[in-house]
Amino acid sequence: MGISIVVTSGKGGVGKTTTTANISTALASMNQKVCMIDLDIGLRNLDSVLGLTNRIVYDVLDVASQRVAISQALVRDPRFDDNLYLLAASQFEDKYALDKESISGIVEYLKSRFDFVIIDCPAGIEEGFQNAVSVADGALIVTNPEVSSISDSDRVVGILEELNMPVTPHLIINRIRKNMINNGTSMNITDIVDHLGIPLIGVVIDEDDVIYASNSGQTIVNDPNSEAGRGYKNIAKRMLGETIPLDLFDAEEKKQGFIGRLFGRR
Numbered sequence: 001m002g003i004s005i006v007v008t009s010g011k012g013g014v015g016k017t018t019t020t021a022n023i024s025t026a027l028a029s030m031n032q033k034v035c036m037i038d039l040d041i042g043l044r045n046l047d048s049v050l051g052l053t054n055r056i057v058y059d060v061l062d063v064a065s066q067r068v069a070i071s072q073a074l075v076r077d078p079r080f081d082d083n084l085y086l087l088a089a090s091q092f093e094d095k096y097a098l099d100k101e102s103i104s105g106i107v108e109y110l111k112s113r114f115d116f117v118i119i120d121c122p123a124g125i126e127e128g129f130q131n132a133v134s135v136a137d138g139a140l141i142v143t144n145p146e147v148s149s150i151s152d153s154d155r156v157v158g159i160l161e162e163l164n165m166p167v168t169p170h171l172i173i174n175r176i177r178k179n180m181i182n183n184g185t186s187m188n189i190t191d192i193v194d195h196l197g198i199p200l201i202g203v204v205i206d207e208d209d210v211i212y213a214s215n216s217g218q219t220i221v222n223d224p225n226s227e228a229g230r231g232y233k234n235i236a237k238r239m240l241g242e243t244i245p246l247d248l249f250d251a252e253e254k255k256q257g258f259i260g261r262l263f264g265r266r
Contacts, residue, residue, distance in 0.1 A: 002033075002111040003167065005118050005239075006136035008160075011152035012123030014144050015174040018214055019204075019232070020120040021049045023140070025219040026236035027116055028077070028084035035074065035114040037107070038089035039132045040122040041098060047088050051217020052077060061090040064102035070109055085114070100131050107135040116239075125159060133160060138167025140235075141198065144175050145187035150195065157196055170201035172235060177206050200246060202235035204228050 038046040058073035077084040122128035143153040180186035205227040
């Protein structure tokens, strides 16, 4: 039986879809069988990031309404042998078109076929979010080192803690700028982790090549020279139980970072 992991944040624009794509492809390259589900109904874009748009015939709503079998709607990524599949979101419905029961049945079936079911969660904390997190065994919370992003992530952490997930939610800090952290003009990684109160599973450097790769239907984990790609790969390795030290980019230095001033830490 596999495990279902929701990639969430509460806030749009922090990089959930890119994170879903890159972690999933990293796991697939490590010989794990992975199925991604795009639950961002009406705003489908996971297929675009992966370069799979032209392969989609059916979507998750076709499955939920029993118009087709799950196997008919799954799209295989040929770059990863038989290890990576996508169940796309609908582009023409709204976020209220799915219910928990339908999603739960789909996820449970996929868990019987795959090692990981990675769910790309819609933004916000309304019904689409509630449906996605309710069927997950664990969560990866993606945040940026920005005040608004940290605030929204804090709200999501509180909601997830009430669910008592089998797997403890973990934090990914995305779009890190090392120079800003080192000179004290960005939020300090250690303070972000302390404030949110959940384990950190990885950090991802902010690189222009991440955008270029996504626009090209590729994932940055395929680039051996990318620090962001290494960050995503290390997250995948930690998900598989490997012990890989976290590089906190001088976050342990006794500097008073911006988030420390914001929350009154000393």
